[in-house]
Amino acid sequence: MLLYASVLLIVIGLYGLLTNRNVIKIILSLNVLEIGLNIFIITVGFLDLEEAIAPIITLQQRASVIVVDPLPQALVLTAIVIGVGTTAIGLSLAKKMYDKYHTFNLDEMGEE
Amino acid sequence: MKKILAFIFAITLGVMIILSLSNNELFTDFGDTNHYDGISSGYITSEVGGDEEPALVPVNIVTGILVDYRGFDTLGEVTVLFVSSIGVALLLGVASPKRINLNFKPNFMLSVGSRALFGVMFLTGIYIVLHAKTSPGGSFPGGAMIASSILILYLSNDTFRTDVSKFKLGKSLAASGFVLVGLIGLLFTGEFLANFHPFIMDTILVLIAIDVAGGIVGIIDNFLTEERV
Numbered sequence: 001m002l003l004y005a006s007v008l009l010i011v012i013g014l015y016g017l018l019t020n021r022n023v024i025k026i027i028l029s030l031n032v033l034e035i036g037l038n039i040f041i042i043t044v045g046f047l048d049l050e051e052a053i054a055p056i057i058t059l060q061q062r063a064s065v066i067v068v069d070p071l072p073q074a075l076v077l078t079a080i081v082i083g084v085g086t087t088a089i090g091l092s093l094a095k096k097m098y099d100k101y102h103t104f105n106l107d108e109m110g111e112e
Numbered sequence: 113m114k115k116i117l118a119f120i121f122a123i124t125l126g127v128m129i130i131l132s133l134s135n136n137e138l139f140t141d142f143g144d145t146n147h148y149d150g151i152s153s154g155y156i157t158s159e160v161g162g163d164e165e166p167a168l169v170p171v172n173i174v175t176g177i178l179v180d181y182r183g184f185d186t187l188g189e190v191t192v193l194f195v196s197s198i199g200v201a202l203l204l205g206v207a208s209p210k211r212i213n214l215n216f217k218p219n220f221m222l223s224v225g226s227r228a229l230f231g232v233m234f235l236t237g238i239y240i241v242l243h244a245k246t247s248p249g250g251s252f253p254g255g256a257m258i259a260s261s262i263l264i265l266y267l268s269n270d271t272f273r274t275d276v277s278k279f280k281l282g283k284s285l286a287a288s289g290f291v292l293v294g295l296i297g298l299l300f301t302g303e304f305l306a307n308f309h310p311f312i313m314d315t316i317l318v319l320i321a322i323d324v325a326g327g328i329v330g331i332i333d334n335f336l337t338e339e340r341v
Contacts, residue, residue, distance in 0.1 A: 001142055002142065003130075003133070003142050004130065007126050007129050007130055008126065010125075010126065010129070011122045011123065011125065011126035012122075014121075014122045014125060015118055015119060015122040018118035018121065018122065019114065019115050019118045043142055044145065045145060045147060045152075046142065046143050046145065047143060047144075047145055047147075048142070048143020048144065049143075054248070055156070055172065055173040055174055056171055056172045056173070056174075056246060056248070057156075057171065057173070058171055067156060067173070069145055069147035069152050070152060070155060070156065070173040070174045070177055071147070071151065071152045071155065071177060073174045074174050074177040074178050074182065077174065077178065077249060077250065077252060078178075078185060078186070078189045080252075081189050081192070081193055081252060081324070082189065082192050082193075084193070084196075084328075085192050085193050085195070085196030085197075086196070088196055088197070088199075088200050088331045089196050089199050089200060089203075091335070092199070092200045092203040092204050092334070092335070093203065095203075095204060095335070096203055096204070
């Protein structure tokens with residue numbers, strides 16, 4: 001079921017965040033966690049009916065058809081764009097760290 | 113030891129999430145949502161706008177929520193992308209940039225094929241932006257596709273640099289134009305980002321696409337250039 005899959009992705013991302021010491025892998029774990037959260041929000045709005053369609057409807061249909069919940073999709077679209085912004089900032093910080101210490105590993109930084 | 117503790121912590125959290133959601137009266141089961149009772153029903157039947165003309169109601173409800181009903185949220189989202197692009201430029205920008213040496217020489221097939229692919233991707237991006245009212249995702253995918261067509265050129269040619277200053281100018285103008293459109297709505301109807309003419313929504317969608325494309329191209333260029341020594 002999609003709900004369990006999203007929770008599994010969240011757990012994998014959290015485990016990666018807690019155990020990894022490589023900056024790139026930490027950012028990747030954060031992205032996996034974020035994808036899990038996005039899938040979770042999408043599943044909240046899903047409607048398991050034969051006649052339910054995607055929320056793209058014309059004005060004539062508007063009163064008669066059943067659509068899935070469009071609000072979580074709009075919120076997830078916002079979350080994806082903000083995720084791109086945070087990932088870009090994180091990766092640029094990682095590049096700065098590599099330029100200074102010549103390693104991505106947090107434990108080896110500062111030892112010279 | 114640390115890994116085992118982290119494993120136990122993560123598994124416990126996942127089990128707690130699932131246990132708290134299953135058999136919960138406040139959380140409906142998968143595929144069993146009743147959003148027609150909630151706030152979404154107003155968006156679907158377009159009752160939120162009140163006496164809106166039919167031409168103003170978008171075909172794609174997700175786009176309608178993004179740029180009409182919750183346009184102020186989208187303004188914040190565009191601002192986040194703008195600020196993160198500025199942040200990357202602040203961290204990685206240099207005074208006299210040159211391309212990073214990628215340690216590979218592109219062969220003939222790669223350079224020609226990427227140029228052919230660039231045209232197709234760029235035009236598809238523009239097509240998606242122009243059809244943002246009907247296609248899923250608004251104009252964000254279109255802007256991202258335009259930016260990734262530029263990324264293809266960057267990756268297949270180790271000396272290529274696009275005219276980043278134009279993209280940065282477009283990004284800044286688009287972000288200011290979004291606020292300007294909102295102020296026009298405030299001037300004419302007394303509501304910020306009011307949707308009183310079909311042209312308003314088209315303008316906002318194109319501005320979002322320009323902002324996304326300019327922001328991502330700026331980020332790509334900052335990552336692939338370094339200080340000239």
